[in-house]
Amino acid sequence: MLLESSPQNINMPLTLPRLFGWAAQQFDTKAAIREAGSDISYRELNDLRCRAGRAFLAMGVGRGDRVAIWALNSAQWIVAAAGAQSVGAILVPLNTRLQGSEAADILRRAGVKLLLTVTELEKGEPLAMLAEHALPDLQHQILLPSAVTGSVEAMSWDAFLASAAQADDAKFIAAERAVNPFDSADMLFTSGTTGKAKGVLCSHEQNIRVFQSWSATVGLRSDDNYLIVNPFFHSFGYKAGWLAAIISGATILPMAKFDKRSVLETIQRDKVTMLPGAPSLYEMLLNAPERSDYDLSSLRLGVTGAASVPVQLVRDMRDILGFETVVTAYGLTESTGVVSICRPEDEPETIATTSGRAIEGVELICAAPNTGEEVPRGCEGEVWLRGYNVMQGYFDMPEATADAITAEGWLKTGDIGVMDERGYLRITDRLKDMYIMNGENVYPAEVEKVLYGVAGIAQVAVIGVPKAPQGEVGMAFVVKKAGSDISAQAVSEHCSQHLARYKCPFYVEFVDILPMNASGKVLKTELKILAATLLSSKK
Structure with a gap:
């Protein structure tokens, strides 16, 4: 029986393993993931998650260990992430466009114990690119399913899952139950102005609470077919992507690589209703000469941000692409991905020219950088926020954490903005040169x-x-x-x-x-x- 109530009104479990178990009970045989014409139900997804968790235990992965995924969007990505988090490990997603030296730097500084990857990414064969770098903590390398055979020997995904049989069920259940809402769930890396990447730690509870609120605000529903083009290594594809879908009971349609024709074909074939992305995604669809050859009438919900959004684009998304709801948002990795968001009922001008107002339970001000005092509404100041979504801190970087978060709990974003009398925020500049x-x-x-x-x-x-x-x-x-x-x-x-x-x-x-x-x-x-x-x- 599908729940029709808003995710915000549900007493949601606050750890990833409990969330997957809850979703299996609530949504049962409903499709959780649809990939290559095959469905994985919510119950099957939870079973796979438990199997992967036992396999991680068999590999010696446990509480606090770091597990990295360097791969394109796929069902296995989700299963691997949830399995690792189910035994208390910390997920470290890697950008699929990184060079070997960039990836090695993150793996080394995060102390990653196990890496899941594929045989081919944009810059070449990942394991071959890493072979010349010293990674003293890395003990296991797992290859997710691929049509290409890699030149560097590693354990296959099927062999990895088969190793679950070696794990003690009682130990897995104990490990799963020991996961605490305040435990770190992931470490997403974001570069700083010095060029040195920082690992941002966020907890299970933060992720679930933030994206329960986000899902309720944008109106994500259990009957949505959610095409996730945004990469899983990014908060937009991971947290606002498959995590939000599981919270809401939607069907996840992972897309490994963006291809305009594939997007159009998928929308038509799978009756896609939810399609978030950067403004450039929608502009490409609007400008596609072949767009009229496809039925896009199923599109219902679009969420954008990460750049300035022309008012005309919002109108075109509604009038030409047929979206019922279009909203814009603002966030950063250090805020668990979300700071503010527009509401579906807002006018196109508000959606295009602002990043909305703070999500529920979060304080947001524009402050004078030198004093921290809130500037008058309508005046520029540094965007500061305080609330349950502020990161736990930068991994192994206490000084950088202290620089970013004040003693009173305010996260200094480094962005310059203006807030209007309604509390809607407009980003005008960046203290950083990003x-x-x-x-x-x-x-x-x-x-x-x-x-x-x-x-x-x-x-x-x-x-x-x-x-x-x-x-x-x-x-x-x-x-x-x-x-x-x-x-x-x-x-x-x-x-x-x-x-x-x-x-x-x-x-x-x-x-x-x-x-x-x-x-x-x-x-x-x-x-x-x-x-x-x-x-x-x-x-």
């Missing part, structure tokens, strides 16, 4: 560090510049060393060898000098003015 490409955060300091490794570069500065449909892309301003004949192509090739693709600058511009202030700091505001001039001349 820019967002296709929903992915890019930190210029990290890119600049790589570029300084290029022979022939004397100075470099990277900024984000607007470009449709990505939202923003990188522009690198490069000062050559005397006598250097380095080309833009050489700069781009170096980046592609050392950085994930979304971090690579889209534009490379050579300049004689970089604008600097008296203390020698690059004036990126002036670079933005120069970039606007250069981009206008390229049109």
Whole structure:
């Protein structure tokens, strides 16, 4: 029997293993995951989760151990994550676009004990890319199902699941019951302005409470068919994706790689009702010449954010793509993924020009960065929040945690915003230099560090510049060393060898000098003015 009440009104279990057990009882034979024409029911999903949990125990994984997943969206990703969390392990999702050196740095600093991956990702074969790096804590490597055979030997997914038979059922039940709502459930890595990745710890309770509230606010229902294009390594695909779907009893349709035609085909074939994504996703669908060849009438709910949203896009999503409900939201990894959200009844102008108001139970202010005092409504200030969604802290980085969270519990986001009299927030700038490409955060300091490794570069500065449909892309301003004949192509090739693709600058511009202030700091505001001039001349 499906529950028709809002998820916010249900006494929800507050650990992942209990949540999966609860969902199996509530939704039983209803499809939890539909992939490649095959359904996994909620009861079957819970059984798989328990089997994976026993397999992790058989591998020696237990409470507090770190388990990483470096793979594209799939049913196995969900089963592996839930299985690991069921024995008290901490999930560490890895961005599928990372280079081997970037992934190895995270695995090493997180002390990951077991890695689940695939035979092929964007940058090559993951295990081969890791082979040259020292990973002293990594004891096991599991290959999720793949049509390609990897060159590095590892245990198969089927063999991993079969190892569950070696685990004692009583020990698994005890481990499952020992998981506490306040235990860390995951560690999502987010780069800082220094370019060093930080592992953000969030608890089981935080994840479930935040996305119970999120699901109720956006109106996610048990009869929804939820197409998840957003990657599972990101909060948008993981927490606002499959976790929210399980909380609500929706059917999960994982998509491994974004492909416009595949999205259109899936919407028509599986009667997709829920389709969240960055604004560029909807713009691609609106601009697709073949869109009229597909029946998109099932679309009901769209949730976007991560970039500025034109008012016309919100109208087009409703009028052309047929969405009944469109909302925008704002969040960051340190806030368990959500800070504020618009409401379905808000006007298109509000949805497009603001990030909504704070979720229930969370305080939100715009503060004077130096004093922490709230600025008057309508004035710019740093966005601060306080509540149950504030991260537990950065893993093994107490000083960075203390810098981010005040003694009074306020999380300083580093974003600049304006709040109106209704409590609706508009993000206007970033204290950090971060820019967002296709929903992915890019930190210029990290890119600049790589570029300084290029022979022939004397100075470099990277900024984000607007470009449709990505939202923003990188522009690198490069000062050559005397006598250097380095080309833009050489700069781009170096980046592609050392950085994930979304971090690579889209534009490379050579300049004689970089604008600097008296203390020698690059004036990126002036670079933005120069970039606007250069981009206008390229049109």
